[in-house]
Amino acid sequence: MVDISMTVAGVHFKHPLLLASGVMDEDAGSMLRMVKGGAGGVVTKSIGMNPRSGHTNPTVVEVEGGWLNAMGLPNPGIDEYVDEIASFKNHCDVPVIGSIFGADAEQFCTLAKKMQDGNVEMLELNVSCPHAKGFGLQLGSDPELVEEIVSSVKSSVSIPVFVKLSPNVTDIVKIGAAAVDGGADGLVAINTVKAMSINVDLMAPVLSNGFGGLCGPAIRPIGVRCIYELYDALDVPLIGVGGICSGNDVLEYVMAGASLVQIGSGIANRGVDIFSCVCDEIVEWMMKNKVDSLCDLVGGAHR
Amino acid sequence: MNMPVACKILSKEQVGNDLYSMICSWGGIKPSPGQFVMVWIVGSDEIPMSVSLIEEGRIGFTFRVVGDATKALSQMGEGSCIGLRGPYGNGFDCSKYSKVLFVGGGTGIASIVAAVESFVGESVVVIGARCKDQLVGKNRLESSDAKVVMCTDDGSCGQKAFTSEVVERLLDDESFDLVVMCGPEAMMKKIYDLCRKKTICVQASLERFMKCAVGLCGQCCIGEGMRVCVDGPVFDESQLALFDDFGAFSRDASGKKVNL
Numbered sequence: 364m365v366d367i368s369m370t371v372a373g374v375h376f377k378h379p380l381l382l383a384s385g386v387m388d389e390d391a392g393s394m395l396r397m398v399k400g401g402a403g404g405v406v407t408k409s410i411g412m413n414p415r416s417g418h419t420n421p422t423v424v425e426v427e428g429g430w431l432n433a434m435g436l437p438n439p440g441i442d443e444y445v446d447e448i449a450s451f452k453n454h455c456d457v458p459v460i461g462s463i464f465g466a467d468a469e470q471f472c473t474l475a476k477k478m479q480d481g482n483v484e485m486l487e488l489n490v491s492c493p494h495a496k497g498f499g500l501q502l503g504s505d506p507e508l509v510e511e512i513v514s515s516v517k518s519s520v521s522i523p524v525f526v527k528l529s530p531n532v533t534d535i536v537k538i539g540a541a542a543v544d545g546g547a548d549g550l551v552a553i554n555t556v557k558a559m560s561i562n563v564d565l566m567a568p569v570l571s572n573g574f575g576g577l578c579g580p581a582i583r584p585i586g587v588r589c590i591y592e593l594y595d596a597l598d599v600p601l602i603g604v605g606g607i608c609s610g611n612d613v614l615e616y617v618m619a620g621a622s623l624v625q626i627g628s629g630i631a632n633r634g635v636d637i638f639s640c641v642c643d644e645i646v647e648w649m650m651k652n653k654v655d656s657l658c659d660l661v662g663g664a665h666r
Numbered sequence: 667m668n669m670p671v672a673c674k675i676l677s678k679e680q681v682g683n684d685l686y687s688m689i690c691s692w693g694g695i696k697p698s699p700g701q702f703v704m705v706w707i708v709g710s711d712e713i714p715m716s717v718s719l720i721e722e723g724r725i726g727f728t729f730r731v732v733g734d735a736t737k738a739l740s741q742m743g744e745g746s747c748i749g750l751r752g753p754y755g756n757g758f759d760c761s762k763y764s765k766v767l768f769v770g771g772g773t774g775i776a777s778i779v780a781a782v783e784s785f786v787g788e789s790v791v792v793i794g795a796r797c798k799d800q801l802v803g804k805n806r807l808e809s810s811d812a813k814v815v816m817c818t819d820d821g822s823c824g825q826k827a828f829t830s831e832v833v834e835r836l837l838d839d840e841s842f843d844l845v846v847m848c849g850p851e852a853m854m855k856k857i858y859d860l861c862r863k864k865t866i867c868v869q870a871s872l873e874r875f876m877k878c879a880v881g882l883c884g885q886c887c888i889g890e891g892m893r894v895c896v897d898g899p900v901f902d903e904s905q906l907a908l909f910d911d912f913g914a915f916s917r918d919a920s921g922k923k924v925n926l
Contacts, residue, residue, distance in 0.1 A: 387891060389884040389921040396891025408884075408921070416919035420704075420712035423878035424751075425668035434883060439921040564672030565749055567708045631880050635891075 365649040372523035378403040383627030384462040391450035401638030404458040409489040414440040429579020433494040433572035445481035458484040468515040491529035491554035506541035513545030523548040549600040552589040594620025610644025618664035670749030682799035689726040699781035700757035706749030711735035716777035728776035763843040771849020779803040794829030798822040830856040855913030868903040
């Protein structure tokens with residue numbers, strides 16, 4: 364029997380497939396359904412200080428090779444959301460990674476503490492949303508700001524802190540290194556790729572926000588490249604995300620250097636049991652190639 | 667592909683106070699009754715709408731002006747274009763049943779009209795609204811093969827009664843294999859409870875705040891992660907039994923719980 368479990372920053376995962384932030388994670392029931400579909404851990408929707416409705420529709424459309432979205436960080440606010448986490452944890456014991464976004468280090472710290480009090484196992488700092496003014500990428504493209512936010516959060520909580528990075532920067536390693544200098548326990552890459560689509564008959568950008576972020580298979584090579592670069596340069600555990608739909612896709616990320624991966628829009632392509640299907644595909648590949656333990660493959664493509 | 671396509675408004679008619687029916691060109695997959703499309707009014711919003719008219723190359727819907735998007739849509743003229751994507755959702759499936767009770771409340775009537783017209787067995791239709799001019803689809807239903815029972819809150823057309831009361835009396839007098847309904851959730855919850863007692867099958871078309879319509883964003887989830895956009899909007903009695911939030915609460919655009 365092959366071993367596909369992973370222990371990352373002291374947290375044990377029975378397999379490396381997590382639900383990505385922003386997909387089917389607005390309430391406890393949705394996350395529970397994803398666990399029934401095989402998710403080995405869940406990343407919450409990105410949660411802020413106060414309720415936010417997000418952008419008006421259209422917020423999600425399909426393009427060749429993926430999906431374009433500008434949700435605008437909708438969330439019910441941390442105080443309401445911790446009840447969803449509690450309700451989830453009453454029914455299930457897979458690890459929860461609390462994703463948070465704030466306008467400054469102080470907000471990140473408040474949110475981080477409330478997530479920790481809500482008993483999440485890890486934190487994911489979203490400093491990379493490409494389409495919410497005043498949040499996300501506006502902070503996450505500045506290495507000094509990233510280091511400041513991470514070190515403030517690290518001094519406020521004791522659970523592991525991961526930082527989700529954007530590919531929309533000239534040098535992702537520079538931002539990753541700043542996060543590590545701030546004390547990050549690991550990095551998550553990538554958030555969506557800033558993008559736009561225009562309906563020529565209606566002569567308007569399709570997303571209400573104009574531009575948004577591209578996800579899906581089209582961005583997988585970008586994500587794999589980012590993980591590869593980060594693995595080469597830095598010595599922290601990495602979580603790969605972007606366009607994962609199959610076991611082969613996961614192995615690509617793992618060999619590039621990811622210890623865990625996240626699946627989001629793949630749910631639209633393969634259904635809610637994508638996690639179980641992908642797990643089976645990883646196991647099948649490992650048996651065929653006589654690999655006993657998935658963790659032996661992490662970074663395996665680096666020579 | 668899940669991308670809005672420009673479609674021309676072929677006709678628009680005000681059918682009641684704040685109520686409009688619109689027919690648009692449509693070159694996509696032919697919807698089935700109970701399915702919906704996402705209607706994009708450029709510069710305003712994109713909202714789900716049940717398809718009430720299904721013809722070759724055209725689809726139609728009936729809507730009430732309830733907010734900015736429906737207001738903007740009501741002001742658009744024939745010949746102008748909106749973006750449409752879909753059809754989405756599962757729709758009604760009455761093919762296994764021989765005697766069906768269709769129930770429509772308010773603008774929910776629009777979504778059952780096409781189902782009534784395509785049903786071949788014996789059927790009774792109950793439609794209810796606040797007053798006479800809100801009974802959308804009345805004429806089409808009267809020219810169908812179904813027996814039509816009408817009711818209004820103010821007695822201006824048909825019986826002066828709530829839809830659920832009329833349905834309760836009907837279920838006491840006659841037996842049905844299936845109840846198909848669309849309307850206010852409080853009405854549907856009452857009728858669902860009646861059907862459970864009598865062990866009658868149910869198909870209810872639910873509504874939740876919707877964004878992506880492709881089963882990703884999680885905005886419209888009910889029960890344990892059931893997506894109204896992809897797994898619904900029509901749910902049967904065995905699914906409804908598992909939804910603690912059915913008839914109780916929904917979620918606003920931020921995901922905050924809102925009591926119904």
